[in-house]
Amino acid sequence: MESPIVMSLIGPDRPGLVELIASTVKAAGGNWLESRMCNLGGQFAGILRVSPSEGRREELLAAVASLQDKGISLVVKDAEEDSDGGCHEVATIEIVGHDRPGIVSQISNAFAQRSVNVEELNTECRSAPMSGEALFEARARVCIPSDCDVSDLRSDLELIAADLMVDVSFESD
Template identity: 45%
Template sequence: MTVLAPDRTGIVKSISETIAAHGGNWLESRMARLAGQFAGIVRVECSEAEVEGLMADLEALEGLAIQTRRESLAGEEHHDFIHLDVVGNDRPGIVRQLSAAIASVGANLEDLHTQLESAPMAGHPLFHATVTVSLPPDVSPGALTQSIETLGEDLAVTVLD
C-alpha cells in the first residue's frame, strides 16, 4: 500500500492498529517526512479471508490517502544488489541522468535517497545520493559505475559494502 498525508502524530499507529485488527503482519516499509508531508510504502501479509476487509478499512482511515494493491506471489528472478554513494555538483536533471545511466545497463533502481549538501569550503550545493540497485546476472558492478561516471567528471561514485 501507499500512504500520503499531511504529517501528524499517530499516522503509523492508526495504520498498524488497522492491520492488527485484521490479523495482518507488517512485513516491510519505507516511510519519510518531507516538506511537512508523510509518505510511506508498506507490505502487509494477511489471510485471504481478511484481505478485502483490511483493504477497505485502510482506505477508509480519516485524513489519509491510502491506496492498496494485492501483491502477486510469483517468484522473482535473482539479482545481485549493489549499494552506491554518488556525490557531485547539483544541477537540474541530475536524477533523470542518474536513473537513465542505471537503466542503460539493464539494472533496476531499488532504493534512492537524495539530498543537497553544502560543499566544504566552497559552500555551493552538492547533490548526494545513496542508491541501491539490483543487477542482472550478466552486468558487473564496474559496468554500472562506469555508466554513472560518464555523466560528468564532477561525479564521484563509491561502491559501499
C-alpha cells in the same frame, strides 16, 4: 495464509499518524511485515507490506480504505512473489556533489540502458559544511543482471560523474 498486500500512502505529517495506520491494520487482522516511511516537505509518505489474517482480507482492505477519510491518500495492490528478477549481482552506488538538475536522470538512464534495476533509492539535498552551497547525496541499491558487464557500468558512471562534477562510488554487496 492470505497473500500480502502492498500499500503506498501519503498525507499531511502529524503526530500519531503511524500509530493510526498500525492500529487500523492490527484491528482488521493484518500483520505489518515491512515498510519504508518518511516525512518529505511536510507530507508523510510510505509504502508497506501487510499480510491479512486467514479469511479477513476484505476486512483489512476496507479498514485501510477508511484511512482516506482521515486525509491519507492510498494505493493498494496485491503483493507479488519476491523474485530476484534475473539479479546476478547487488551493488550500492553513492553519489555526492553540488546539486544541479539532471543528476538522478542521468544516473538512472545509465542503469536503464544496461537493464540495471533500482531496488532502493534515497536522495537528499543539504547545505555543504564549509560553503553552505546545496550538496546533493544519493544512495542506490541496484540489482545487476547477468548480461550486464559491471566494468562497462562502472565506466558509464565515471563518465557521468565527470560530466556532472559529482563523486560516484560503486560497491558490490
